[in-house]
Amino acid sequence: MGKKVKVKCNFSRLDDPGLSSFGKGVVTSLTGNRFITEPYPEGVTQLGQVKATLEGFDNACLEARSRAKQSVALRKGLRVQFLKELHELADYVNIIAKGNIEILESSGFDYTKETSSQVKHQATYPDVALFQGVKRGGIVGKARKDPRARSCEFHSTTGDPSVEANWKHEAVFGQFKNMELDGLTPGQQYAFRMRWIMPEGPGPWTPPIFFMPT
Known part of the structure; x- marks a missing residue:
């Protein structure tokens, strides 16, 4: 048997925008899960x-752009607090899931992959980063290719x-380094999700990734 799957706690390595986007995905996934x-036990x-x-x-990140010492200190303090709360949630999800992939996928957290040969070819969702596009109202997605995708x-x-029912199809890309979407509304907050299309069919969706094109 392989090792039991569990939540990855590597989100502390994300930069501030990445942490915010990741956190929104977790909060959305856990709301009404x-x-x-809820209510969660003491300590969570x-x-x-x-x-x-x-x-x-998020507000502190905006204010910290002024580079004022007080604003920067507030941003750092809230980042530490938010990471602490995410770690509490991650530990609790592991306790509830006990290696159950359906529960782990529902949580919005990334999770480790089982090493058993039975799930050797199990599809995972893409690891996608979003960036502002060159065109107004455009974005660019970059993903590390799955060799089978x-x-x-x-x-x-x-x-x-x-x-x-709120989700709508945007595009399918055959290359993964510069996946460009345009025609979006500048200043509008969007949630995006992506999945690999594998030889055996579609894989699982990513948790929602929030992004506002300019």
Whole structure:
């Protein structure tokens, strides 16, 4: 048998925008989650407080652009607090999931892959980074290629990403270094999700990735 799968706690290495985007995906995935229900036990920060910390962190990141010492210090402090709350949630998800992939996928966290030969070819979701495009209202996605992937599919929504009907198809890309989407509304917050199209069919979706094109 392979090692039991569990949540990866490598999100502390993300930069501030990446941490914010990752955190939004986790919060969205855990809101109303049928496996990981509130109230959480003592020692695990409740989701409402996690949301508040994330909002404070986002605001502090904007204020810190002035490079004022007080603003920078506030951003750093809220980042530390947000990471602490994410680690609490990650540990709790591991306790609830006990290696169950369906529960781990529902949490919004990345998780380790089982080493058993039975899941050797199990599809994973793409590791995609989003950037502003050259054109107004455009974005560029870059992904590390899965050697078995034939293409990468993009969906987007400006609504609640937890509602499946809100998602709409954007594009399918056959190359993964510069996946360009345009025609988006500048200044509008979008949620994006992506999946590999494998020889045996579509793989799982990524957690929602939030991005605002300019």
